[in-house]
Amino acid sequence: MKILPLLLLSSLLLTLLTVAKADNFKADNFKIDGVISLGYMAPTSNHFFGSNAGKNAVITENSLRLSYNFDNRFALSSQVIFRDAEGFSTSGGRLDFLQLDYRNSVWDNSQQTYSIGRFKTQQGFYNKTRDIPFTRPSVMLPQSVYYESLRNFVLSLDGVKVNSIHSFDTSDLTLELGIGKNSIDSDFNSIIYGDTATGSWDSENNYYSDLKWENQQISLAVNYSNVALDYNPSVGSYLPIEINGAIFPAPLNEGNYRSSIYIYSGQYRLPNWEFTLEHSNFTFDSIGFVIPHYKRTSKIKGTYFQARYFLNEKFILLARYDVMKDISDEKSTVKSLTQGKDLTLGLTWSFNKQWQLALEYHFIKGILWVPPVTKVIPVDDIDEKWGISAIQLSYRF
């Protein structure tokens, strides 16, 4: 099944090249644009970027997008992302999406778009474009909903999607359904379990549904995603386990992740203010890995409230309070492992249409967000109260 997506992507690329060479190629219908950005994040402790990464991280997020609209309702678009975020992303290029769209209008004042190929997963207000700095409210998204360690679960699908938008007098209603296989970054193993956990991942057919209503003042959305991934260990793959202060290598077996994610989103807007509230419910089954066939269910809930003030066309101020809790084991007395609370203060400065500088500081309590690999091997400097400072300069063309 891995060959099918590659064949599909290859055929779409060939189509684009053929069209580009055809006599009726229209330059006006072809667009190239992109983003280049450079950032720096400095956690005060807790190895936020994974146990093998340095404490601080230089973040680069670069993207190149090509799109072409045919004259017969078809459109082809693709984006490649080069993202280096220490322990969280591969430093090589990644095909973010490559999709062929067909658009029509079944009902008056509506448009339906049918897509095939690799497309972005719609989830919450920010997931679809989470790697594009100009579309995020801050350098780091609220972890209660956009959990960085699990980004591979929700980045994009290789499959089919339908989007239907219906326009009313002053509002729009949008329904989107997608089904396909997750594309897994090659660094997913090391992010979750460290470099000793070698092996490969397969995705089953996963799906999401999203319903959104929006007018000038208000946006409301509800989203459900179902993700199922299977792990096949390499020979010699193991997980270091700490028992009574000593580290033992626990061989890794086949394993499965099964995840259900609900996200409820709301936003209220005024001429100079934007208030956002999102709530997430993750139910996460881990089967096998260390103990064959052993099933562990995790339940994580998260909520954030965010206020943005548009001082003028150039400056945006941000304040956000974000809470994430693991409620799998209510009896756990180690609160710092099962929760993450974050108060974020930030500023975005748009010099002009092309340049943007974002600055922020996170006051954090709890280590729920640090990658699982760090919590498997306790390190001496895990602190319950810690912080992250972040700065990012971005350019779009």
Add this chain to the structure above:
Amino acid sequence: MNILYKLLLIIVYLLSVSLQLKAKEAEGYEKYKIIISNQNSFDEQIDRRALRGFFTLKRSVWPSGRAVQIVTLNTDNVLHRDFVENELKLFNYQVKRIWDRQIFSGSALTPIEVNDFNELIKKIASTPNSIGYISQSYIQAVNNENITFITVK
């Protein structure tokens, strides 16, 4: 359930405020005229809902199936802001965010932004399947046979 109940109460309150604001809005006014390139085979009227759909990049094809190309003033131009808020009934920062989301997820083409209405008129005349807007005072400046005025119903 507690947090969801509180969330529901907040939503109901905001919806009621929003409906009251809508009731108090001033009646629409014809400060801008919509222009399209003649290469479009399109009626001389456009529904306001379709207008909003085109300029937010949520609708991307004409009824003929050809891709829509939006031409606007620079998004920081006060006249563009005025058009967005009074014709589309949206906030400027809201439309910018919708554009970015549509563009960077592969759902729409980047709009063409120009510095002034003279440039916008020239761009519409030379760009097939395009749509833009001009203020009433520029109507006389449109003497290009490649441009058609359409009214908003």
